[in-house]
Amino acid sequence: MTLLGTGAPAGLPRPDCPCAACACALAAEARAATSLLVDGTLLLDLTPGAAFAAARAGTSLAGVRQVLLSHPHDGPALEVPAGLPQPGRVPDGRELALLTGHRVRAVAMDAPGTGYAVTGPDGQRLLYLPPGCAPAGLEEGNDAAAPYDMVLADVVGRPDALAKLRAVGAVGPTTDVVAVHLDHDVPPGLELRRRLAAAGARTVPDGTTLAVGVYEEVPDVPRRTLVLGGARSGKSVEAERRLESFPDVLYVATGGARRGDQEWAGRVAAHRERRPGSWRTVETCDLVPLLAEDGPPLLIDCLSLWLTDAMDSVGAWDDAVWADAGEKALRKRVRELTAAVRAARRTVVAVSNEVGSGIVPATASGRRYRDELGRLNAAFAGECEQVLLVVAGQVLTLRG
Numbered sequence: 001m002t003l004l005g006t007g008a009p010a011g012l013p014r015p016d017c018p019c020a021a022c023a024c025a026l027a028a029e030a031r032a033a034t035s036l037l038v039d040g041t042l043l044l045d046l047t048p049g050a051a052f053a054a055a056r057a058g059t060s061l062a063g064v065r066q067v068l069l070s071h072p073h074d075g076p077a078l079e080v081p082a083g084l085p086q087p088g089r090v091p092d093g094r095e096l097a098l099l100t101g102h103r104v105r106a107v108a109m110d111a112p113g114t115g116y117a118v119t120g121p122d123g124q125r126l127l128y129l130p131p132g133c134a135p136a137g138l139e140e141g142n143d144a145a146a147p148y149d150m151v152l153a154d155v156v157g158r159p160d161a162l163a164k165l166r167a168v169g170a171v172g173p174t175t176d177v178v179a180v181h182l183d184h185d186v187p188p189g190l191e192l193r194r195r196l197a198a199a200g201a202r203t204v205p206d207g208t209t210l211a212v213g214v215y216e217e218v219p220d221v222p223r224r225t226l227v228l229g230g231a232r233s234g235k236s237v238e239a240e241r242r243l244e245s246f247p248d249v250l251y252v253a254t255g256g257a258r259r260g261d262q263e264w265a266g267r268v269a270a271h272r273e274r275r276p277g278s279w280r281t282v283e284t285c286d287l288v289p290l291l292a293e294d295g296p297p298l299l300i301d302c303l304s305l306w307l308t309d310a311m312d313s314v315g316a317w318d319d320a321v322w323a324d325a326g327e328k329a330l331r332k333r334v335r336e337l338t339a340a341v342r343a344a345r346r347t348v349v350a351v352s353n354e355v356g357s358g359i360v361p362a363t364a365s366g367r368r369y370r371d372e373l374g375r376l377n378a379a380f381a382g383e384c385e386q387v388l389l390v391v392a393g394q395v396l397t398l399r400g
Helices: 020-024 050-056 159-167 192-197 235-242 261-275 287-292 303-312 320-341 364-381
Strands: 002-005 035-038 042-044 064-069 096-098 103-110 114-119 124-127 148-151 175-177 224-229 248-255 280-283 299-300 348-353 386-391 394-399
Touching: 002 050, 035 050, 042 114, 148 159, 148 299, 159 175, 192 394, 224 364, 235 299, 235 348, 235 386, 248 287, 287 299, 287 320, 303 320, 303 348, 320 364, 348 364
Parallel strands: 042 064, 124 148, 148 175, 224 348, 224 386, 248 280, 248 299, 299 348
Antiparallel strands: 002 035, 035 042, 096 103, 103 114, 114 124, 386 394
């Protein structure tokens, strides 16, 4: 399967767009509209200058026997290279058998467009989804007898599409997930590759030929990740983004309801609106039992509020209590938490504030909290495969 293009329908960079992402989309980062050439005989979608794109990839369109479109095309009429059959769409649910031995099934989408499940003569299976779309009406057991060997989808624009496919078993641990329809929503290069790796996906330059079913090094999603950052740095958004392509996430809110605090209620509402509707939420600071259980990924937001609750419970704000038994009690709680993280078998993404780089608090209790949060962050980070620091919305990888 040769990718003649991997970009959004308008391409990347977009014509006349002055944004930073488009300005950086040069050389291998420049992408034509997504188009797939399967075994030299089936063309899925058309990119401007398809014949030239094929030539640059070292292949030809001379053997193409079927051209299928996956999404409505706005703007000028499609350029159909001479000698190619006229492109068409297959009705949802219908299956097309080609003389070459390929079978193509049209998959219904939740937005205007048609996905295509292609089975090759040797039984290898790939699924191609149109831009801005996710499969509609999937049912576990009926929509994937086995995971697809390869999935090509709008991972950045519709991460929930990947979550839906994972939920019904259509995407498994060995599925090669390739991001296509790439637009200027995220910066190209390392940042794009980092975001995709968090979803277990990857991207390739235009003109790349991939063998469906041949094992590739699928990015490993870290089991334990700690996301650090200052106030309004974007750390919670980053943590949520890391799990948005997975179904059945359990969001653990450690801040509590704080009845009567309207400002806090507004913060909570903003977080909830941002999260996928399939996620469940539990408000608790009792993290150890949750970490010990098997189950869907945990998103813990945040450790700094967990520490506030723990310090409340051991009387850490009172100097006498702290000196007597409070410090030992808090250390014990932190050890129990980090031990539970070490033993956790489920995916865990935790958020915490990084407060040690600011103004030194004016009170002894404030300095105590700052110091204990620094110790907690260091201990928790020591048990994580990946540690990230978010500054002004930009992610710095500290580990992993």
